[in-house]
Amino acid sequence: MGFFDRLKEGLSKTRHNFTDRIEELVGLSVEIDEDFLEELEMILLTADVGGVTTEKLIDSIRQAAKKKEISSTEDVLPFLKNQISEMLKDDGQRTRIGAKPTVILVVGVNGVGKTTTIGKLANYFHLFKYKVMLAAGDTFRAAASQQLKIWGERAECEVISHAEGADPAAVVFDAVKAAIARKVDILFIDTAGRLHNKTNLMNELEKIHRVIKREIPDAPHETFLVLDATTGQNAINQAKVFAETANVTGVVLTKLDGTAKGGVVVAIKEELGLPVKWIGVGEGIMDFRPFEPDKFVDALFAKDE
Ligand SMILES: Nc1nc2c(ncn2[C@@H]2O[C@H](COP(=O)(O)OP(=O)(O)OP(=O)(O)O)[C@@H](O)[C@H]2O)c(=O)[nH]1
Ligand SMILES: [Mg+2]
Known part of the structure; x- marks a missing residue:
């Protein structure tokens, strides 16, 4: 299965809940009237597009209809696709790798998938010949x-860890030192x-930051927040805190x-205002993708055969 098909398959549930339902709605009504917009609003909210964004999208459809840029409900899906593409545009930079380490x-x-994500990314960058190291900053459980x-074995990279219950900052300290000494390209901290x-x-993050910055003032070069898409709006609330x-x-x-x-x-x-940089579409080591807005939108609006 190719890249696009896997993404498309991964998004099939969302597509059924989103694109397919919009198509059904379009089949039921011709006019872009308030009833139609209300139904559409429900569909967008159910797909967890979010209240603010839904309102924006509905409003832009209303305006476009008023200005006769779109005339029937059939125009709505392509119009939405365009709007969402515009919203998702970013600078295209997936991960800044330049500093060493x-x-x-x-x-x-x-449980959102932090450790799994690190495993996948470690393997990915290892395949591209980067020297990768992992730091086991989660010391709460031995597991x-x-x-x-x-994951380190699969991705053939060294893992720095301490015993269960150790201070995460101490693990990070050792890992940063080791990464410098061993000329590692990328250090991932779990x-x-x-x-x-x-x-x-x-408090925890401050301590970890302090330890990292003492050795490498510009680091961390990236801080990835992992969110579980299945939690929908809850993921948004978590993201706000982080x-x-x-x-x-x-x-x-x-x-x-x-x-x-x-x-x-x-x-x-x-x-x-946070860019999505990577997406997970399964538990396996290759089940993830760099997030490419255009491909994502194409997959989201794709037709099922
Ligand atoms: N279906 C699916 N499962 C995933 C994905 N990413 C992670 N998982 C699963 O989610 C579960 C939790 O993943 P972890 O990587 O352990 O999550 P974590 O954030 O490190 O969890 P804690 O260390 O407990 O905080 C595991 O069963 C993973 O296999 C994904 O993209 N798709
Ligand atoms: Mg974990």
Whole structure:
């Protein structure tokens, strides 16, 4: 299966919940009237495009209809596709790798897919001949560093870890030192998702930042916030907390394969101003993609055979 087909398959649930339902609605009504717009609004909200973004989209359709840029409901789908494409446009930079070592901190709540994402990215960059190292900054469970080590073996890269319960900042300290000494290209830092309140989260991240910056003042070069697409609007709320505390440079949106809430991509960009850089479409090592807005929109609006 090719790149586009896998993405398309991953997005099939979202597409059924979104594009297919809009097509059904279009089949039921010809006029772009308030009833139609109200139904459309419901569909967008159900796909987790988000309240603010939905309102914007509905309003732009209303305006376009008024100005006769679109005349029947049949024009709505292509019009929406265009609007969403515009909203998702970004600078095209997936990951800034230039500094040596490039330090990438990976944050996010419990179970969203941080460790899996690091495994996938480690393998990806290893395949492109980068020297990768992983830091097991999640010291809450022994299983956490074990899990990272398994990914490390698959991606053939070294994993720096301490015993369960150790100070995450101490792991990070060792890892940064080791990354410099061993001339590593990219150091990924895994973190625990169990810091339930904002104060704990802030303290932990501050400490990790301090340790990193002592060795490499410009680092972390990227801070990826991992969000689970299946949680829809909840992912947006999580993102707000992390955006306030963690200096997030980009989002990795996981589990797009198992959800009908893929519209959340649009909300993340439009409401939080955060670029989605990578997307997860499965549990396997290759089940992820750089996020390319055009391809994403094409897959979202694709027709099923
Ligand atoms: N279907 C699907 N499952 C995924 C994806 N990414 C991760 N998972 C699964 O989600 C579960 C949690 O993934 P982890 O990588 O352990 O999540 P984490 O954020 O490190 O979790 P904690 O360390 O407990 O905070 C695992 O079962 C993964 O296989 C994805 O893109 N699609
Ligand atoms: Mg983990």
